Amino acid sequence: MSQRVVVVGGGFAGAGVARRLERRLPDADLRLVAPEDYSLYLPLLPQVAAGVIPPPAAVVSLTTRLANTTLVPGRAVGVDVEARRVVVASITGEYEVLDYDRLVLAPGSVTKVIDVPGLREYGRGCKTLAEAEFLRDHVMAQLELANASSDPAERERRCRFVVVGGGYTGVETAANLQLMTTALVRRFHRLDPSLLRWHVVQHPPELMPGLGARLGEDTAATLRSRGVQVDLGTSLVEIDDGSARLSDGRTLATSTVIWAAGVAPSPLMGRLGLPTQRDRLVVGADLAVPGHPEVFALGDSAAVPDLAVGPDAVCPPTAQHATRQAPVAAANVVASLQGRPTKNYRHRDLGLVVDLGGTDAVAKPFGIGLAGLPAQAVTRGYHLWALRAPGAVARVAANWALHAAGMSNAVRLGFLGGSTGRLAEFEHTDGYLSPEQVREVVARS
Structure with a gap:
């Protein structure tokens, strides 16, 4: 036998x-x-x-x-x-x-979910394929709903997005989605692009501590140059369906809190x-x-x-x-x-790579700190090497090329409309x- x-x-x-x-x-x-x-x-x-x-x-x-x-x-x-x-x-x-x-x-x-009131009900993750698809649909829907609304408070709330966690996942998620929403908001004739707000909330005093202080500062500078507010030394205290309260006393009106504070x-x-x-x-x-x-x-x-x-x-x-x-x-x-x-x-460990979207990235291969285009070349090269499957490599490279040429097709698919988006729902915990x-x-x- x-x-x-x-x-x-x-x-x-x-x-x-x-x-x-x-x-x-x-x-x-x-x-x-x-x-x-x-x-x-x-x-x-x-x-x-x-x-x-x-x-x-x-x-x-x-x-x-x-x-x-x-x-x-x-x-x-x-x-x-x-x-x-x-x-x-x-x-x-x-x-x-x-x-x-x-x-x-x-x-x-x-x-990783901690005891923050409302987190299990209203937090959104990006750990599974279903979560990533739901997140794209959800973010795009907020812009559509804001464009259709005549209520200034609702428009402001739906156009603010809060990412909790300044590690690799949180930073990459915020950076890539910020670029997507900046491009999408131009589609809506009733929506002022200045309403768009992105926040990265990080409890430690620096982003991505494993990359070192200089690259963390470079990353924060890149995000801030795009209009992303980076709140260091700050944590999420409470969340409901329309707001997020932070440890510094602020309450942000938002319909989207993305939880990326660890695994x-x-x-x-x-x-x-x-x-x-x-x-x-x-x-x-x-x-x-x-x-x-x-x-x-x-x-x-x-x-x-x-x-x-x-x-x-x-x-x-x-x-x-x-x-x-x-x-x-x-x-x-x-x-x-x-x-x-x-x-x-x-x-x-061979080092770390962080794709910030477009031509922006930070990387630390073999302890050497890189930023900008050299880092992006290393980052994307590493991902293609790590996939180890010719079909997947070809699909990823082709879509990167299409996106760089302005031919991406980010659309709200709508098939996750019946899902709540709760972390436990998609991750089956x-x-x-x-x-x-x-x-x-x-x-x-």
Whole structure:
């Protein structure tokens, strides 16, 4: 009987593991549990939201990428590590139980939500493809509604957009959407472009601290030159359907608060009954769970020791680390099945890139700070290299060229009109099972 390896998560980390296992374990029964049939390249989501590239350009098909892996369409909601069984909530709404000889956990991350009154109801995220599409529709609808309104207060409220979080996602989302709305507002003959207001609210005293003070200041200067108000040392206190209250006492009339203040590990990791570190599953440097050498974890939801930094450091939750952990995880799964020693993950961060739209960007490759066109060249070159799929590379490059030539087609699609836009709705953070519930489901299977 062939050995079964179950991989949880269809992102670039999980799909990368499955793809390598297909080559190294041709006779194994490989199962990949994922709610969608694609890998999403998260760094491009702000450009999807801004209509720079269409949604299909930011994804790579799993069924095209994988030849001998069975795709299980659903979400892993619990694991009985003692019985070696995974509980999957199928897209049909039913539970399915999968046995495994080896388990690889790469469920990714979700938007980090804190206890800000109204945030869960009125905050909007940009962490999934559905959220990015909803966000574009929502932002465009605000301009249309403002153009159709005769109420000055309503027009002002709908034309103000607040992004909370001055990290990479927040800055890229604000920068790209600001360019989109600046171009769109010219379409509306009754709407004064001077009404358009964008805010970036950041609790720390600088933008994107990981880039260093100078590049953070360059980024803030670029945003301010476009009319974006950058509020440093400020946080969101409360939000409702028509306003956002900040810690400096101001209340901003707005119908749009975009929450981009960090990510959190998948809720699955906290339901396993295994040790966690800041909600990330504790693993060794070989990506195996201590005490459970048949379970491996990688990516945003795993606390992987960062040997390139120091003995107590943990790899940051970035796409760069997740994709580079995949070959090590696959090799160690094979080694464990064949009774050979595993190897440790070690990778020095290559740097960070931030696309601000148009010709603006900041980057820090190999510790070298860049801004403007050189940074944009590095940023877009890195994204094309990281996609690692010729079809996706061609689609992204072609759409960048079309957008640069003024031929983009940002339109409100309207098919998400029945959605509330709540973070939990699109990111499916509800529905995970406790260890006791998992055992009940397993017992009934």
